[in-house]
Amino acid sequence: xxxxxxxxxxxxxxxxxxxxxxxxxxxxxxxxxxxxxxxxxxxxxxxxxxxxxxxxxxxxxxxxxxxxxxxxxxxxxxxxxxxxxxxxxxxxxxxxxxxxxxxxxxxxxxxxxxxxxxxxxxxxxxxxxxxxxxxxxxxxxxxxxxxxxxxxxxxxxxxxxxxxxxxxxxxxxxxxxxxxxxxxxxxxxxxxxxxxxxxxxxxxxxxxxxxxxxxxxxxxxxxxxxxxxxxxxxxxxxxxxxxxxxxxxxxxxxxxxxxxxxxxxxxxxxxxxxxxxxxxxxxxxxxxxxxxxxxxxxxxxxxxxxxxxxxxxxxxxxxxxxxxxxxxxxxxxxxxxxxxxxxxxxxxxxxxxxxxxxxxxxxxxxxxxxxxxxxxxxxxxxxxxxxxxxxxxxxxxxxxxxxxxxxxxxxxxxxxxxxxxxxxxxxxxxxxxxxxxxxxxxxxxxxxxxxxxxxxxxxxxxxxxxxxxxxxxxxxxxxxxxxxxxxxxxxxxxxxxxxxxxxxxxxxxxxxxxxxxxxxxxxxxxxxxxxxxxxxxxxxxxxxxxxxxxxxxxxxxxxxxxxxxxxxxxxxxxxxxxxxxxxxxxxxxxxxxxxxxxxxxxxxxxxxxxxxxxxxxxxxxxxxxxxxxxxxxxxxxxxxxxxxxxxxxxxxxxxxxxxxxxxxxxxxxxxxxxxxxxxxxxxxxxxxxxxxxxxxxxxxxxxxxxxxxxxxxxxxxxxxxxxxxxx
Amino acid sequence: xxxxxxxxxxxxxxxxxxxxxxxxxxxxxxxxxxxxxxxxxxxxxxxxxxxxxxxxxxxxxxxxxxxxxxxxxxxxxxxxxxxxxxxxxxxxxxxxxxxxxxxxxxxxxxxxxxxxxxxxxxxxxxxxxxxxxxxxxxxxxxxxxxxxxxxxx
Numbered sequence: 042x043x044x045x046x047x048x049x050x051x052x053x054x055x056x057x058x059x060x061x062x063x064x065x066x067x068x069x070x071x072x073x074x075x076x077x078x079x080x081x082x083x084x085x086x087x088x089x090x091x092x093x094x095x096x097x098x099x100x101x102x103x104x105x106x107x108x109x110x111x112x113x114x115x116x117x118x119x120x121x122x123x124x125x126x127x128x129x130x131x132x133x134x135x136x137x138x139x140x141x142x143x144x145x146x147x148x149x150x151x152x153x154x155x156x157x158x159x160x161x162x163x164x165x166x167x168x169x170x171x172x173x174x175x176x177x178x179x180x181x182x183x184x185x186x187x188x189x190x191x192x193x194x195x196x197x198x199x200x201x202x203x204x205x206x207x208x209x210x211x212x213x214x215x216x217x218x219x220x221x222x223x224x225x226x227x228x229x230x231x232x233x234x235x236x237x238x239x240x241x242x243x244x245x246x247x248x249x250x251x252x253x254x255x256x257x258x259x260x261x262x263x264x265x266x267x268x269x270x271x272x273x274x275x276x277x278x279x280x281x282x283x284x285x286x287x288x289x290x291x292x293x294x295x296x297x298x299x300x301x302x303x304x305x306x307x308x309x310x311x312x313x314x315x316x317x318x319x320x321x322x323x324x325x326x327x328x329x330x331x332x333x334x335x336x337x338x339x340x341x342x343x344x345x346x347x348x349x350x351x352x353x354x355x356x357x358x359x360x361x362x363x364x365x366x367x368x369x370x371x372x373x374x375x376x377x378x379x380x381x382x383x384x385x386x387x388x389x390x391x392x393x394x395x396x397x398x399x400x401x402x403x404x405x406x407x408x409x410x411x412x413x414x415x416x417x418x419x420x421x422x423x424x425x426x427x428x429x430x431x432x433x434x435x436x437x438x439x440x441x442x443x444x445x446x447x448x449x450x451x452x453x454x455x456x457x458x459x460x461x462x463x464x465x466x467x468x469x470x471x472x473x474x475x476x477x478x479x480x481x482x483x484x485x486x487x488x489x490x491x492x493x494x495x496x497x498x499x500x501x502x503x504x505x506x507x508x509x510x511x512x513x514x515x516x517x518x519x520x521x522x523x524x525x526x527x528x529x530x531x532x533x534x535x536x537x538x539x540x541x542x543x544x545x546x547x548x549x550x551x552x553x554x555x556x557x558x559x560x561x562x563x564x565x566x567x568x569x570x571x572x573x574x575x576x577x578x579x580x581x582x583x584x585x586x587x588x589x590x591x592x593x594x595x596x597x598x599x600x601x602x603x604x605x606x607x608x609x610x611x612x613x614x615x616x617x618x619x620x621x622x623x624x625x626x627x628x629x630x631x632x633x634x635x636x637x638x639x640x641x642x643x644x645x646x647x648x649x650x651x652x653x654x655x656x657x658x659x660x661x662x663x664x665x666x667x668x669x670x671x672x673x674x675x676x677x678x679x680x681x682x683x684x685x686x687x688x689x690x691x692x693x694x695x696x697x698x699x700x701x702x703x704x705x706x707x708x709x710x711x712x713x714x715x716x717x718x719x720x721x722x723x724x725x726x727x728x729x730x731x732x733x734x735x736x737x738x739x740x741x742x743x744x745x746x747x748x749x750x751x752x753x754x755x756x757x758x759x760x761x762x763x764x765x766x767x768x
Numbered sequence: 769x770x771x772x773x774x775x776x777x778x779x780x781x782x783x784x785x786x787x788x789x790x791x792x793x794x795x796x797x798x799x800x801x802x803x804x805x806x807x808x809x810x811x812x813x814x815x816x817x818x819x820x821x822x823x824x825x826x827x828x829x830x831x832x833x834x835x836x837x838x839x840x841x842x843x844x845x846x847x848x849x850x851x852x853x854x855x856x857x858x859x860x861x862x863x864x865x866x867x868x869x870x871x872x873x874x875x876x877x878x879x880x881x882x883x884x885x886x887x888x889x890x891x892x893x894x895x896x897x898x899x900x901x902x903x904x905x906x907x908x909x910x911x912x913x914x915x916x917x918x919x920x921x
Binding site for chain 2: 052053054056057058059060061062063064066069071148149162217234235236237238239285286287288289290316318319320508515516517518657658659660661664665666667668690691692696697698699700705737
């Protein structure tokens, strides 16, 4: 079907404010009488708090108040499991945990006051590695985790937050029939989402006693619920005002400092701003879980997979509070099955407490970890069986009618087409251009997200259609996509449709941004609202004998009758569609035989997608996710020493720069089967997860060295090469 | 008391000696276009021009700019018309969340002032100090190419 507006490569028209410096992020919000909050953080990974003396800080001119846990109600916060105090009460469990908070007239005075707070601690034994945390006799982080609200019931060890299991067939019977069984263990690092806007929030109590919130939070309606719980206020007492968000990648869904900002505002009667510094982000944000993953796979001698058992340990840190899923685990664990039909499968993922920074969701939560393990494992098996890694995959790819690890039934499976497209575009079968150059492939897939969104449309008196939506702009270009959908349905030009960002008073609810859902849920809400408005416009035009295209005249005619033409739609998708989106990628790398440095010479990424609504935004998601994947593969690592993060700035914790990006070939396999508007699918999380294994497999191909733990640094390759020579 | 010319307007301000130029712009002058990302001069989100030269305003003191001229992202558009670099970033999708964008645009403007027809290598060399987590940089390069009036290298 041909479209007029959908599919047009429209630039980022919603972003005039972003290029001119006029866009107001939550950290830019200012109010009369605004003061600043800053938190004092624990320097110890596990300790009892014996005494806190705030008297010297209180005496500093410009300081308005200092609060400790004694000044706050004893309420635990979280997103699904409520196990985290707003301020540590009698015990700290990680370096960076908040123990006191100061309000002052300017940020520098607030910071100075922190240095004047005296805290006396008594060290407690600490545990840092997930494997050690679940041994008998390990220091226990929480005495009775099962008693926390939202805590899952299964708990094989007191330091286990949650267990997530996926099971198909009979895994032991499958191994019994296998000709060969392979087992490998992989490790992935602690990694920050890397958004460049640290968490920011402003809280004010207005003249009516309502709590006004501006926050870098991508789920404003859920935020309202969580604040209502944390502050013991009725939901209608809280209004979350939407602002653009300076990067999310899964990390901007929690309360973070907002409850403290509220209490400071309550005590001082002034609006309070709290901005995290980047060092605080790296010390106490909610980064991607590090993992230890063991994959055991049984195959026939010609390479058909009969059984797989996956054990994953996710080191979740001191609290489970940042995980939003009901399982209090990472759904990405299901990707232990990869893109393969595995008749007998058992995946078991444990999220484990330790005295480290609490972890949360990051773009495609759990999947980059699991796909690195699974796709490295596949190449290692292919090598043992003397098969081309492409052939091993071909024998086992998902097909129509197959089921995912969670039992979800699939149709219209394009795994094979996607793989072949990537192989062709990357010249997989051709000789490599020289020695120390290797090619590696990896595959993954990502669901099209579900959730619920409200959209409202009205025709204003000037003939412009106004779309009101409660989804904040996290940078994905979703607002432009929604305008394109509405313009397409109504037969309008793009400039006849404007967007009006709502606040939490304007709608009942909305599931917010995340999980590859917005084009689907927001798009469908906007689509159906537009259809309803179209019917009204046509009826009104017919009634007054006005051409249906003369919107201003129609609006005026309706206004004379005392009416405004408007339509709303609530779209709620509970179950995933039977389609998913496949990705196949090929990295070509060069390894420096002297230093071990890995250079990505070329990267090919192939995606099975639906209707593309905005090609510029779509490609932007592919490129951004891919480079994030390269950072995960090659350089990003929050290093810890006894729970202390030693990479506390963006100079030490290295994100990819403009110099680090490889020449890129993108292959798009477009189809017409998505659940989104005009059969769109999802793209935001499709390009990140397979990058690291593609690079690891290319390194192995280049120099016969297998790196089992991320990131693949020059140092690791150098020592592995030396070890190989020694053998 | 310091005297700053910001985007052509002279300001006389009484600021504490420890005030950074970034905080002075954002909180004393209300120019919140320049952003604090890393806060240690690495990410480039706070980039402004001081007498035409790029600096990280998060690690410069306001007093350091006394008697000098500062250009921020807010000073680039003329009479509601975007600067060609700004327009190119909009047209080519050179940003997503936008938090690094003011710094990217100020740096790109400085590049094109110094070298109106940069090669891709020159773009990558010059823009090294501006991190972006959203775009993967491909469309930033494309935007700067477009602003320089060429399509591809």
